[in-house]
Amino acid sequence: MNIIQVCPYDLSIPGGVQTHVTQLSNELVRKNNKVVVFAPSPSNPGSESEVNCEIKHLTSSTRIPWWGTSIDVSVLKPNEKSQILQFFDEFKPDIIHFHTIWNPVMQTQLLWMLPSSVKKVGTFHDTPPDRGLGKYIGANLMKAGAKYYLPKMDEIISVSETQTKAMGADPNSLPDNFRILPNGIDAESAKTIEKESNPDDEFRMIFIGRFENRKGVFELLEIYRRLQSEMLTKKISLKLIGNGPQYSEMNGFINEHSLDGVTIHKDVNDQEKNRLLLNSDLMIAPALYGESFGIVLLEAMALGVRVIGYGNEGYLTIGEKYGIENFPSPGNRDALFALVKQHIKMSAEAVKKLTSKGLDIAAEHDWKLIAQKIEYIYSR
Structure with missing residues (x-):
């Protein structure tokens, strides 16, 4: 045709x-x-x-x-x-x-x-x-x-x-x-990327999306700021992938609060995005509203990366299969903060089980x- x-x-x-x-x-x-x-x-x-x-x-x-x-x-x-x-x-x-x-x-x-x-x-x-x-x-x-x-x-x-x-x-x-x-989703194109070794004492988080109010990037930055003051068992880092009108404001917030380990990656191509995603432990999607589906969740699952986020109606299309406990109500920052801490402490067996579920869901798409x-x- x-x-x-x-x-x-x-x-x-x-x-x-x-x-x-x-x-x-x-x-x-x-x-x-x-x-x-x-x-x-x-x-x-x-x-x-x-x-x-x-x-x-x-x-x-x-x-x-x-x-x-x-x-x-x-x-x-x-x-x-x-x-x-x-x-x-x-x-x-x-x-x-x-x-x-x-x-x-x-x-x-x-x-x-x-x-x-x-x-x-x-x-x-x-x-x-x-x-x-x-x-x-x-x-x-x-x-x-x-x-x-x-x-x-x-x-x-x-x-x-x-x-x-x-x-x-x-x-x-x-x-x-x-x-x-x-x-x-096109999971095949990412299979050629090699995963880097991840030290056991490091926990790497990632956000992928437009830097705008709807996507909730400042929700995540506030959570990260709170995490820095916690006595965590692992060193944390956060990669922010995207671009948008809040870019300068985000930079100001990161510098003002001395958020160590936060890096912004603008205008990356698909291969670099997949490389950064593959070498992460947890993808966080704190979109507050206006999501019809949530393809970014599937992209992470297809690479064996755990996902959490706010339970807007679109994300729940996938979240209800993956585990609704990973998607608190939009704007409930305390719940999302507690959920991140839970994933940092998650046992290897629980990680394997959740990762396997994500791979199965991604395969359906x-x-x-x-x-x-x-x-x-x-x-x-």
């Missing part, structure tokens, strides 16, 4: 949708499909996610803040529309797969331009905030958007029950063309399995 994957986000900036699009595209190429990824022009060309197919940069984008996170806004100009129409004539796509199609406004423009013969598939990834003003405005906007876009899709994919409900759909009573299909299901959706 000739397939176009449309990513509304800059592929040089790490994110769950970007990872989903690139890894799905790679697996579809491995399965002998011809794939082209449509995306905005990268702000940092050397840091684009690795993908084994052509990336067609359609237009520029502007990143704007949006309820504690950010979105890329891009608009196709008349000359860019002409080039895309010419590409449609030459490539003759069978499928165009939109991701978070309501992200303004490039994808909507593409939808209006498509030849009628092209099958339209939409994967919906995001959820509105579950607190504050955004809880009410965001929820209503998403349901209104769903009423407009869902009827225009031949096939609909939602990444979780949480996301499905956010669109106003009932997970127990979905139409024939609507499926709940979780995110996938291998892209080889997920992509096979998506190919079936394409062929319907």
